[in-house]
Amino acid sequence: MFDIDLTKYKDFIPLLSAIVIAVGWVVTYYFNLKLKTRETFIAKTEQDVKNILGHMSAEIRDIWDAEGHIPTQKKTLKEFYNKYKAGDSPLYLSTSSLIIDQFQLFQDHYKKYDKEPTLEHIQNVWTSLSILEVTVNEKIKEYRKLLFKYYDWYHQLDRLYPIVRLFAEIFRYFYQTITGLLQLALFIMLLTGTEYIVVKTAHILGNNDFLIILWPFRYYTVLFSTVLLLLWLLFFMINRSAFRLFLKPDPGSGKYSERQIEYHKKLRPFPTFQEGEPPLTPKLKEGFFKRIWNLTLYFVYKKPKE
Incomplete structure (x- = not known):
């Protein structure tokens, strides 16, 4: 009853084989092209950070650090302008057109300032430089996050046993999937609430022509979101205690306690000022008291002539 004569289809076998080979070749070519594009993208991003953004950030910081010594600051500003124009x-090889455009604005303002150093032109130069610095630093953070997003994770995986490494990779995929689904569910809940408010407002105003789509499924939405939230909390606690995936280490506030200072003094003795070096001048007002202080330092630390 179910016997099928396959002999009449034998002429299509070469054609089918050719189609399978062609499709396989196209898919392979596509993924190879995508892989090469990704590799080029990563390489260009790395070069951008290493050869352009890092240098620009340091040079702009040097300009600001020269504050208080006007000749040095003007010199470093001009060197920065000449180098990048x-x-x-x-x-010109930067991957960010925004930074190129912002430097062009800085260049235009600097030209005007160089010809006519009015207060307006000076303020425009420093404002454009500050905007450029903010963008450069943001791009550095963005590119570093792209380049080293999974660096700590791979470093941690390398220290695990193979079977534990497998479970860790599975955990990462589930954790990312649940996080994405939870965000989607919360967004749908937001749309549901917005729809309810809009429809209620329309009813109050006498307009009953609105089509309700999401509100009838509100209980399912809340239930689904609650389950996802509980799952996400479970995965979050596991991640925080075991893997610490996507959790950035805290570098500290920069305000060190006496205990921290003493501990690190024991690790490596802190260097001190050389004996006989004059102490730092206290912040005194210009005038009589500061002259007295400088005169005292002169007589106390004056070296005898040989």
């Missing part, structure tokens, strides 16, 4: 400027 030159024909061999590394900025």
Whole structure:
């Protein structure tokens, strides 16, 4: 009853084989092309951070650090301007068109300031430089996050046993999936609440023509979101105690306690000022008292002539 004569389809076997080979070749070519594009993208991003953004950030910081010594600050500002406007400027290879455009604005303001150093032009130069610095630092953070997003994770995986490593990878995929589903569920809940408010407002105003789509399924939405939230909390606690995936280590506030200072003194003795070096001048007002202080330092630390 179910006997099928396959002999009449034998002429299609070569055609089917050719189609399978062609589709396989297209899929392989597509994924290879995508992989090469990804590798080029990562390489360009790394070069951007290493050869352009890092240098720009340091040079702009040097300009600001020269505050208080106007000749040095003007010199470093001009060197920065000349370096990145030159024909061999590394900025031309930057992957960020925003930074190129913002430097162009800085360049325009600097030209005006160089010709006519009015207060307005000076303020425009420093404002454009500050905006450029903010963008450069943001791009550095963004690119570093892209380049080293999973670095700590892979470093941690490398220290695990193979079977534990397998479970850790499975955990990561589940954790990311649940996080994405939870965000989607919360977004749907937000849309549901918004729909209810809009429909109620329309009813009050006498308009009953609104089509209700999400509100009838509110109980399912809340139930689904609650289950996902509980699952996410479970995975979050496991991650926090075991894997610490996507959790950035805390570098501290920079305010050190006496206990921290004493502990690190024991690890490595702190260098001190050389004996005979004059102490730092206290912050005294310009005038009589400061002159007395400097005169005292002169007589106390004056070296005899040989």
